[in-house]
Amino acid sequence: MKRTLLTLAAALFLLPASAQQVPEWLKEGILYHIYPSSFKDSDGDGIGDLEGIRSKLPYVKSLGANTIWLSPVFRSEFEDGGYDITDFYRIDPRFGTNSQLVQLVREAHDLGIRVCLDLVAGHTSDKHPWFRQSSEADPELQYSDYYIWSDSKDSLPTKKFVRSDAARDGNYMKNFFDIQPALNYGYLHPDPAQPWQQGYDDPGPTAVRNELKNIISFWMDKGVDGFRCDMAQSLVKGDDKQHTGTMRLWHELRSWFEAKYPEGILISEWSQPRQSLRAGFHIDLLIHNGAGTKIYRTLVCQTDDRGTKETPCFFDYEGRGQVKAFAENYRTEYEATRELGYAAMPTCSHDIWRLNRFDRNTPEQLKTALTLFLTLPAVPILYYGEEIGMRNLEDAPVKEGSYTSRNRSSCRTPMQWDDSPNAGFSTADASRLYLPIDPSPARPTVAAEERDPQSILNYVKGLIALRRQTPALGTQGAWRFVSDVEQPYPMVYARELDGQKYLVALNPSKRSATARFASEGAAAEAVYGTGDGAKYTSKNGLSTLKMKPVSAVILKITE
Structure with missing residues (x-):
């Protein structure tokens, strides 16, 4: 069998050396991530579906989101929650039909909402x-x-x-x-002693890459707006810690994709923005591994993958966290990639624990954390239910392969819409639900929070609206860490554009905290936050910001 060699030099030669094109609409992007089995059941079988999602498009619009990312909806054996696909060209019957997906996309477009699907490029089901x-x-x-x-x-x-x-x-x-x-995308350096290893340009890997293009075209031609690519770094095999071969593959695919679908987007699950964005993705997810280990995990995670306690994170009520790892590592990724795309931190996902977990559970704590995710320079990604403060259910039953080194069911429980049976998720008997509803009588619901001006939901809506109205707080505004990295509380960073400057300050700890830093301006006005209490002063070239416990504030520098 013929084998070819992809050399490091050849791969690097193909990488983009200058800024890539990003669709204009994405610069105003707000993504809403839906796990379809858990969002809304339209037919009473206990499992969410496309018609259920379609019925809730006005709700997504009301949040201020303009893009939906759906976890996999293709035909599957559901031994890994839909990530074990048996047909990339058909919607699974549990969710609906191809025609219903097309109708969902059309109605979403009518509301100004784009739809991205989940592309599992690296593997299939063994069925x-x-x-x-x-x-x-x-x-x-x-x-x-x-x-x-x-x-x-x-x-x-x-x-x-x-x-x-x-x-x-x-x-x-x-x-x-x-x-x-x-799937066989070839080896970076096929081993002559292992004749079964095929090279990047051999017939098998070439055919698989062509199949990948066919899958993408099939759905893009039906109106879909892009894809989130699962385990995007895992395609080309071999001893390749820098993912050189996989970077070449995605760069070549991006060139094809951009020529054919210039308004389409590609989102990677990679968590190495300096690789993934240079390879051709528009967005890379900074999550709990890769570069995200010292960025995302140091901010929000309180246990490791085995569920045991690890070093306290920044959003720790006792104030035991640190911010240096986030400040230095996020700045590195941001500065290296800001001209290429977006290093985005989702609030959580179908694989990552919800923000409402253990002793991070009050509305003030969750609002403070959400302030960070919705004011960073990348495209915000809001996981369903985070906008109402849904609880991470640690004891949720294992379902469809949800247990790995952690129970992923805990963040996949049904959306809580109202106070009707099953929280409005489904008319099925509770025993037939995809996963149990949060049993707490105090569980949050959309209906209750829409009526409460002080709710997390209305806080999120207002914060997204402010971001949309304030270019400095969006993707084009510059980001700069302001406070002392050796003093975690409060964390303060600046957002700036066209002469406008805003400071975002977060104190998730239970104690009042004060930050002192080189003057950012003579005076500041609080334009958003969790409530009164932040006091900004500036004198003799030094600014001081005093904050109450568990609070967040956005300040506009006025002088």
């Missing part, structure tokens, strides 16, 4: 017809080289290989769970 054919003994079938197989059942080259009982004499590489065989 996918491609994999079943690839498992057959005949090595010359259409899909024989769509996956990575060793050349003998006696060979398990790495821990990523799964022992197979298929007719084919070999074992296959997985991408995550054993039921998710890795």
